[in-house]
Amino acid sequence: MPLASDVDIHAGQRPDEEPSLAVRNNGGVPPSAEPAPPGRREALLVLSFGGPEGPEDVLPFLENVTRGRGIPRERLAAVAEHYHHFGGVSPINDQNKALIAAIEADLAAAGVDLPVYWGNRNWAPYVEDTWRQMAEDGIEHAYVFATSAYASASGCRQYHEDVARARAAFGPGAPTAEKLPHYYDAPGFLRANAEALAAALASLPEDVRDTARLVATAHSIPVAMAEVAGPPGHAYEAELTVAAQKVVDATVPGRRFDLVWQSRSGPPSMPWLEPDVNDHLRALAAAGERAVVLFPIGFVSDHLEVIWDLDHEARQTAEELGLAFARAGTAGTHPAFVAAVRELVQERRAGGPPRLGTACPASCCHVARPARPTA
Ligand SMILES: CC1=C(CCC(=O)O)c2cc3nc(cc4[nH]c(cc5[nH]c(cc1n2)c(C)c5CCC(=O)O)c(CCC(=O)O)c4C)C(CCC(=O)O)=C3C
Ligand SMILES: [Fe+2]
Structure with missing residues (x-):
């Protein structure tokens, strides 16, 4: 399976060129200001960073995260030690599973019929596999909740790129998607x-x-x-x-x-x-x-x-x-935070001008990457 950084949707671009708005927004599908079409089979995708599940995962995970980013080896070795301190297991996966369970319970209690999927950028379940699963399940459109509330190449743009990569990997007929907006002020x-x-x-x-x-x-x-x-x-x-x-x-x-x-x-x-x-x-x-x-x-x-x-x-x-x-703790599975996730979906389903994070201008969060070494 292609790893996160093997596919670069900006490959071949000159550094001064902006990617097209269509590619920037939700994998080629510009977000609509219209209400969701009735009868469309929709899902919520929790899209996250991913983390290792055991000692043998730590190095391949760190390679996925840092490929082509010019992170010094000493820094990688130090961060690997942080993971090994916890048995090579990042807490982030269990935290995402708990968040998804809480979102499912909240949706059910609110009478919202919406299946919830999980995909990651840097570790299994990889978002490309989740896309295939959604397609097999007949999902036509996914609302993408990224586990970052803010702007930045790391917290927003790369999640758009993850969606684009997953849709491209599936090919024609892949479920469409729209990333939910920044929610720092929810x-x-x-x-x-x-x-x-x-x-x-x-x-x-x-x-x-x-x-x-x-x-x-x-x-x-x-x-x-x-x-x-x-x-x-x-x-x-x-x-x-x-x-x-x-x-x-x-x-x-x-x-x-x-x-x-x-x-x-x-x-x-x-x-x-x-x-x-x-x-x-x-x-x-x-x-x-x-x-x-x-x-x-x-x-x-x-x-x-x-x-x-x-x-x-x-x-x-x-x-x-x-x-x-x-x-202080983080938002985690606080019921108010969980309800906010549902409200973000309901806001998008109702239509209206997409907010920042759903629609991003091409110039947004652009980051110059070091050139890939040529063989
Ligand atoms: C803004 C931001 C967020 C918050 C928004 C969001 O959540 O997206 C975030 C979250 C996270 N960062 C994480 C882990 C790592 N981040 C790294 C590297 C980097 N982070 C960056 C920025 C951010 N990172 C940047 C600019 C780099 C340099 C490489 C590059 O330009 O991309 C590295 C490589 C080693 C190192 O250099 O430290 C690791 C292992 C984990 C998982 C933790 C777990 O396993 O529990 C999470 C949630
Ligand atoms: Fe990070």
Whole structure:
């Protein structure tokens, strides 16, 4: 089966050329502003990153993720160790299964007849296989819920490319699809995060609860990737700022927060978004702060980058600095978040102008890739 990065829908393009809008949007089918045609057989596809299921999966998984991306070998070896620390098993697959079970229960309770499928970019079940399964089951159209709420090449554009690749792999007659819009501002997503932040604050010793510094985190990305995120550029940072602000407003109105970055990769020579969360903790301690609450607003589940980079590394940094530390949970399977997924589908089914993430201009989230080595 073709691996994620074996097929490049932009192959043969000059770097200054934009892919066509049709290819950018949902694998060649521009999203419609009309209501869903009655009688069309539809499904919901949960499209995610994927993760290894055992020690022998770790290296092939990392190769799928990083092929052609210029990630230094030392970084790959370090990340492999993070996975091996958990027996080579990423928590992300079980988290996606739990999310799907919760979505199925919510749809059933709401009387919405919509089968739910699961596919990944970097590990089984690969999205290409899911497409074949959907076609065999007679599905004509899929709403694609990506497990990323934000703009960026990694969190939005690559999911469009996954859809395009899967449709192309199946060939003529493949189910059509539309990716659901960015959902960083969906009330159910915000409420799940606000409740998690409140619980984390409540877990701190009483004497530091009111003064603890609130620190929102998200995956760092290359500065060049951030510059072209969303049609105006810098939409990743902008959407994260909106989401973090709304979560704080709903929990402890008026309290200040900082947005910082975690899980930096890439060669040291390439600029990525800063400051790193660990450096930020050092700066806070140096300024006399006594407690921090981290809330990973950039992620939708407590996957490896959350439990390693925050619960292990950042917690250790805080301990060394004498900072009281709490980490808020992610949206996970919070009922409000699960209901938000259904509402995103219902909004698209009703028709109306597609929002960002469903329809993206060609210039959106473009990322220059290093040239493929030629044999
Ligand atoms: C913005 C963003 C999100 C959030 C949006 C979204 O969810 O999509 C995200 C999520 C995730 N990232 C994940 C894992 C990895 N990301 C890597 C590498 C990279 N991430 C990047 C960005 C992001 N990543 C980037 C710019 C790179 C450099 C390579 C490239 O330009 O593409 C690498 C390679 C090693 C390394 O370099 O760290 C791994 C293993 C997992 C699974 C965790 C698990 O297994 O539980 C998840 C959910
Ligand atoms: Fe990543």
